[in-house]
Amino acid sequence: MTDLDRPILETRSLAKRFSIGTRFSAEGRRTVHAVDNVSLTVRRGETVGLVGESGCGKSTLARCLVRLYDITDGKLLFEGNDITSKSLSELRPLRRRLQMVFQDPSASLNPRRRVGDLVAEPLRIHGKLSSREITARVAKLFELVGLLPDHVMRYPHEFSGGQRQRVGIARAIALNPDLVVLDEPVSALDVSVQAQIVNLLADLQEKLKLTYIFIAHDLSVVRQVSTRIAVMYLGSIVEEGPAEEVFATPAHPYSQALISAVPVVETTPTGARKRIILTGDVPSPLKPPSGCRFHPRCPIAVDRCRSERPELKEHRPGRKVACHFPTLT
Amino acid sequence: MILSVRDLKVSFRTHDGPVRAIDGVSFDLEESEILGVVGESGSGKTVSLLAVMGLITDPNATIEGSIRYKGRELVGLSRRELRRLRGNEIAMIFQDPMTALTPVYTIGWQIAEQIRAHRGVSKAKAMARVEQLLAEVNFPNPHEAMSRYPHQLSGGMRQRAVIAMALSCDPALLVADEPTTALDVTVQAGILDLVRKLRAKHKSAVVFITHDMGVVSELADRVMVMYAGRVVERGTRTELFSDPRHPYTRALLGSIPPLTGQKPRRLPAIPGSPPSLLRLPQGCAFGPRCPVRYEPCETGKPGLGSDAHAAACFRVAQA
């Protein structure tokens, strides 16, 4: 196995559960199964797109991957090293290499600080550079993310949403990370600005040899940026494969429904697209359904699905599906 | 003709000076027609619709122009007259379903009250109708849903309840302001289906506001594209999507990543961001971002003209 093929990040049966309520509340203490049995391998230089309806556990998984959350069960490996239960101080040298970008850049940007300062902050905390070096590095970062040199003196509110997201990205790449987890980075932006940020992310990936984990609810944006897709449902991955393949020929009934529901611009509507409308909502992760978790909404569910949970099986290299009756072409 | 809006202008007095949020919007809407209004945030979609509904309460607002509903001029009507008209014939759905719901009453009670207010039927009759309506908007268990409070429902189910409420008065006009923006695509697909059903069954005219070109292309009969408070292009759905004319419409359509087929290596992006109304450029508002601007665009404001398929652009007018 060459270094390039070695997974940068790997999860093995990873689970994250939250306890809510107390034993004094009406329903007592209860457990939210937010992420359940996720085994995912991320290779250097690729972009893994996570999709699924809201509440499917994408953000929770993302936060587990950069250890912003403690992991309840299973393992998390970074470059082959088990970092599942490393303490904060043990993690410090790794922090630099694992970064995260959030949906709302304003929430993570202190409004009273100049954006130049905000981008310099991670460099200062890291403490390896002189102040002159920091200034030079900030200038370089501004150039990389497409901000003008004199923008360093501005405050976040003087910026448009797209520019603020550029600042958020500059902060995330300041310390030369290897892996960046992007949780809905373009969802709050105007449609006309999204493409700029998508392009910027692609450029940075190429220049800085970054690996991405990318979450967005806009499926066409995810397809555009991702090399691989993992479809999540109720905390678990139900399908995984090369982005274009999964979108063209989804094998899991949930992926099929999800992709068919995306409204697309058709210059001449042909009516050729068949839409699968799912009934009901995603069930509560407080009490996930028996058997296949998708069975209450699955249009082709049979008795077996209600009792036997399908495993995520690799049907051909790189193509995994968790369904007793996958549509494989 | 259900609705006919002419040269609608809305301005606000603000600390930073006057802001013209809507600058001369005109459109017509026929019975059982769906008009899609598409534009980015701040382009004036909500303000124009609120103005049409007489729902702008800001004392700093000035509204000019003409708004005729079934031939009757609405500009100048009293709040009370407007409210009566709205309640009976015009239904509204907003992005946040809680705008139309009260947290303290059950869904069933709220819809029943609305029916009773408009129809004066008995409570039992109203309740029976509510169950029918909830079934119509695909509640899996309508009877049980009636006794639920809004917070016990998901966002999608709440929005369905609001649509059931809208259906209850058999509206001649439904105004929907980004009703699916906060919802998952799977849930959105169901809601769009309901809107189509409403049009087919009740012959309601619909104004549907969204920022999603895909939604417009699937739902609307006619489309109006807005930018910085003006309509920059209008036409039938087919005209707009098979022959987009305004540089903004073209650029916006071009920047949407495809869901099938070859992925472009880079997306054709529009530079810059939508302008602030306080600092609108001289001339064409899209000018600073327009790939084909030329001298006339620097000073003049391009008009839309009177064609059915029209674009407010000097280049298009010249071609």
Ligand SMILES: Nc1ncnc2c1ncn2[C@@H]1O[C@H](COP(=O)(O)OP(=O)(O)O)[C@@H](O)[C@H]1O
């Ligand atoms: N801190 C938390 N405490 C309790 N439940 C949580 C917490 N964070 C997320 N959840 C629950 O976990 C599930 C997955 O949430 P999330 O990861 O945010 O999904 P997504 O990002 O796919 O929308 C949801 O049911 C959510 O309500």
Ligand SMILES: Nc1ncnc2c1ncn2[C@@H]1O[C@H](COP(=O)(O)OP(=O)(O)O)[C@@H](O)[C@H]1O
């Ligand atoms: N009460 C108000 N006072 C001042 N400006 C306003 C007010 N309401 C809306 N605006 C401005 O009008 C413009 C159009 O807003 P809006 O119709 O909400 O846009 P959209 O619905 O297309 O996102 C925005 O620039 C907004 O800031």
Ligand code: SF4
């Ligand atoms: S296992 Fe059964 S219920 Fe689950 S997705 Fe496959 S067919 Fe549907």
Ligand code: SF4
């Ligand atoms: S009027 Fe000029 S600047 Fe405006 S859209 Fe047309 S070509 Fe571009």
Ligand SMILES: [Mg+2]
């Ligand atoms: Mg999330």
Ligand SMILES: [Mg+2]
């Ligand atoms: Mg709006």
